[in-house]
Amino acid sequence: MMPQLPDIETPALVVDLDILERNLRRVAEYAGQHGLRLRPHTKTHKSILLAKRQLELGAAGLTVAKVSEAEVMLGARPADMLVAFPIVGRGKLARLMEVARHTRVTVALDSLAAARELSAAARDAQVEVGVLAEFDAGLGRVGVAPGEPLLQLARSIRELPHLNFQGLTFYPGHIKDLGETGRRALAQLSEQVGSIRADFEHTGIEVSIVSGGSTPTLFHSHEIAGLTEIRPGTYLFNDVNTVRSGGCAMEDCAATILATVVSVARPGHMILDGGSKTFSSDRPVNSAEVTFGHLVEAPAARFHKMNEEHGFVDLTGVEREFGVGDRVHVIPNHICVAVNLHERVYGVRGDRVEQIWNVDARGKLQ
Amino acid sequence: MMPQLPDIETPALVVDLDILERNLRRVAEYAGQHGLRLRPHTKTHKSILLAKRQLELGAAGLTVAKVSEAEVMLGARPADMLVAFPIVGRGKLARLMEVARHTRVTVALDSLAAARELSAAARDAQVEVGVLAEFDAGLGRVGVAPGEPLLQLARSIRELPHLNFQGLTFYPGHIKDLGETGRRALAQLSEQVGSIRADFEHTGIEVSIVSGGSTPTLFHSHEIAGLTEIRPGTYLFNDVNTVRSGGCAMEDCAATILATVVSVARPGHMILDGGSKTFSSDRPVNSAEVTFGHLVEAPAARFHKMNEEHGFVDLTGVEREFGVGDRVHVIPNHICVAVNLHERVYGVRGDRVEQIWNVDARGKLQ
Numbered sequence: 001m002m003p004q005l006p007d008i009e010t011p012a013l014v015v016d017l018d019i020l021e022r023n024l025r026r027v028a029e030y031a032g033q034h035g036l037r038l039r040p041h042t043k044t045h046k047s048i049l050l051a052k053r054q055l056e057l058g059a060a061g062l063t064v065a066k067v068s069e070a071e072v073m074l075g076a077r078p079a080d081m082l083v084a085f086p087i088v089g090r091g092k093l094a095r096l097m098e099v100a101r102h103t104r105v106t107v108a109l110d111s112l113a114a115a116r117e118l119s120a121a122a123r124d125a126q127v128e129v130g131v132l133a134e135f136d137a138g139l140g141r142v143g144v145a146p147g148e149p150l151l152q153l154a155r156s157i158r159e160l161p162h163l164n165f166q167g168l169t170f171y172p173g174h175i176k177d178l179g180e181t182g183r184r185a186l187a188q189l190s191e192q193v194g195s196i197r198a199d200f201e202h203t204g205i206e207v208s209i210v211s212g213g214s215t216p217t218l219f220h221s222h223e224i225a226g227l228t229e230i231r232p233g234t235y236l237f238n239d240v241n242t243v244r245s246g247g248c249a250m251e252d253c254a255a256t257i258l259a260t261v262v263s264v265a266r267p268g269h270m271i272l273d274g275g276s277k278t279f280s281s282d283r284p285v286n287s288a289e290v291t292f293g294h295l296v297e298a299p300a301a302r303f304h305k306m307n308e309e310h311g312f313v314d315l316t317g318v319e320r321e322f323g324v325g326d327r328v329h330v331i332p333n334h335i336c337v338a339v340n341l342h343e344r345v346y347g348v349r350g351d352r353v354e355q356i357w358n359v360d361a362r363g364k365l366q
Numbered sequence: 367m368m369p370q371l372p373d374i375e376t377p378a379l380v381v382d383l384d385i386l387e388r389n390l391r392r393v394a395e396y397a398g399q400h401g402l403r404l405r406p407h408t409k410t411h412k413s414i415l416l417a418k419r420q421l422e423l424g425a426a427g428l429t430v431a432k433v434s435e436a437e438v439m440l441g442a443r444p445a446d447m448l449v450a451f452p453i454v455g456r457g458k459l460a461r462l463m464e465v466a467r468h469t470r471v472t473v474a475l476d477s478l479a480a481a482r483e484l485s486a487a488a489r490d491a492q493v494e495v496g497v498l499a500e501f502d503a504g505l506g507r508v509g510v511a512p513g514e515p516l517l518q519l520a521r522s523i524r525e526l527p528h529l530n531f532q533g534l535t536f537y538p539g540h541i542k543d544l545g546e547t548g549r550r551a552l553a554q555l556s557e558q559v560g561s562i563r564a565d566f567e568h569t570g571i572e573v574s575i576v577s578g579g580s581t582p583t584l585f586h587s588h589e590i591a592g593l594t595e596i597r598p599g600t601y602l603f604n605d606v607n608t609v610r611s612g613g614c615a616m617e618d619c620a621a622t623i624l625a626t627v628v629s630v631a632r633p634g635h636m637i638l639d640g641g642s643k644t645f646s647s648d649r650p651v652n653s654a655e656v657t658f659g660h661l662v663e664a665p666a667a668r669f670h671k672m673n674e675e676h677g678f679v680d681l682t683g684v685e686r687e688f689g690v691g692d693r694v695h696v697i698p699n700h701i702c703v704a705v706n707l708h709e710r711v712y713g714v715r716g717d718r719v720e721q722i723w724n725v726d727a728r729g730k731l732q
Contacts, residue, residue, distance in 0.1 A: 043674060088628050089375060089691070111631065141637060142631060262454050263477060263507075277703060282642060282647045308409060324477050325483075365709075366378070
């Protein structure tokens with residue numbers, strides 16, 4: 001028998017199933033409308049159950065960051081898996097080739113070294129692997145510079161046996177919101193992608209896939225000329241960062257962490273039963289503010305400090321009185337890292353727990 | 367057969383067994399010399415194997431933060447378990463009483479509400495539970511104010527059935543290092559503890575245990591007048607924070623995260639295969655600096671930014687050249703939150719992996 005929300009122990013990761021479903025449908029419909037292939041990044045939820053739902057709603061495949069995530073996500077039986085991370089090292093590549101025996105695998109990479117290793121592993125395993133060449137759209141993370149270095153990388157990939165060059169990928173993580181600066185950056189990005197596609201056309205290298213976008217740019221992906229695929233992660237849950245980036249409203253946040261007040265000994269403050277091991281210590285992006293989440297029951301409260309298991313909340317300006325044993329829902333800054341700290345998720349409608357699922361790929365780092 | 371270090375996949379949590387053993391012995395001996403009871407906090411390692419070693423070396427019991435950690439740590443068969451966190455909620459208390467059937471349990475708390483709930487649970491389960499009254503030594507986290515509120519809390523605990531008032535506990539987390547300010551704070555703390563003990567003596571309330579201390583103050587615990595017990599956690603591994611607080615040298619850090627360079631596409635920078643899901647996003651304490659760990663192979667490198675699975679390292683001023691596939695050992699800022707992100711730990715001597723153990727209580731939040 002399923003428990004009621006008041007019966008579950010805290011801290012607990014709680015997902016509002018109606019909001020979740022609305023978020024899932026919204027992006028599936030957006031992608032459909034604009035003819036964008038949707039390959040959602042499973043790093044956010046790390047759950048087979050939710051990956052299956054994404055596929056049911058029309059996702060063409062799944063995205064993962066790690067081979068171990070790919071192994072887990074085979075459980076959702078995707079037709080296709082994109083590993084959006086350069087996979088380096090023989091052991092990992094051998095495991096990835098095993099995944100490639102069960103589903104079509106594509107790897108994003110940005111170096112000849114990684115491409116060569118992948119080619120050798122694919123040859124040993126007698127499989128073919130798709131490759132996307134990654135370029136740096138401005139974040140300065142992974143990705144070669146657009147222009148000659150990118151063309152050169154693509155040419156090298158095409159020459160390597162057992163690799164199938166499919167196109168390009170990028171992550172515009174430098175666009176933090178769609179204010180004036182962000183809109184300008186988005187327009188520049190669209191120009192850049194267009195110019196890269198023209199370069200490739202000119203050189204006669206076929207580009208079937210251009211995969212990119214980020215949470216803040218999600219619903220503007222169709223404005224990026226030549227983009228064929230999006231791989232959003234956060235959209236099904238959302239979080240404080242998404243709200244602040246303009247990507248959604250607070251009411252679109254499906255996931256909260258239910259926490260209990262364990263101390264009110266210090267006047268004007270309260271301590272919650274969760275800290276950096278529950279919420280992660282991610283601060284809000286693109287801000288100097290030091291806060292760790294939004295309290296649904298006390299929006300004016302400042303969750304300003306954490307230890308591992310203690311959350312410090314300043315109640316200045318909050319009218320409601322809190323006592324030991326009271327519970328609050330906290331929307332974390334960054335849901336992807338918070339989910340990874342929890343063993344299971346409670347899917348609720350109101351106070352009714354309707355589903356409990358595991359974070360299957362939690363802690364899958366290799 | 368045990369693998370060699372170069373064969374294990376990254377990111378991986380690696381512990382130098384010689385340094386570990388030295389750290390364990392150092393604190394066991396320190397506690398012995400000064401007649402301090404040692405009840406190490408298992409939140410740092412979360413491993414039954416290491417808890418057993420702590421007990422073998424003379425620890426009187428174990429400390430945990432959560433009931434779920436207590437349940438796991440029963441596996442180490444401690445004579446005694448301190449739950450250094452106010453446990454609130456019927457379900458959790460019932461589980462804790464089950465633990466109390468197997469070993470002596472003491473709970474730290476700071477409210478009459480928590481004490482009453484605990485008393486009721488102990489009565490229902492027909493067990494007796496020890497209680498430490500927590501006071502705030504200056505951190506402003508949990509703990510009542512010393513003086514009348516603390517005496518009043520102790521009196522209430524003594525009146526509640528099935529509770530055995532054993533003494534006091536505090537956490538001087540406001541002392542960040544033992545520079546001039548820190549030393550002054552430590553002297554004040556000693557005075558405070560002395561004066562509290564005098565108050566209790568005056569009132570005729572027996573105090574058997576005074577439990578306290580923190581990583582920076584660890585080897586100065588004997589300077590706190592009237593302290594009877596320490597419950598350090600970090601000391602067996604140490605981390606960047608411990609080094610910076612003056613608590614140890616870099617060579618005393620037993621735990622590192624082995625990571626692989628996956629991209630050098632951006633000149634002067636490299637990307638590691640681990641970010642906030644591998645190291646945690648804890649910044650150094652007591653500093654405005656934004657860095658996420660110390661690279662053993664390149665001490666001048668600045669690990670200045672993270673995404674979930676990417677570590678951004680600025681190589682300005684670093685002579686060594688790094689290429690895709692190279693590996694580095696990173697000492698994290700805060701080892702307790704980093705360990706909690708890993709499924710297993712590789713115990714090594716040089717390149718030889720001698721033991722692999724699980725992080726048994728990883729993600730035990732409730």
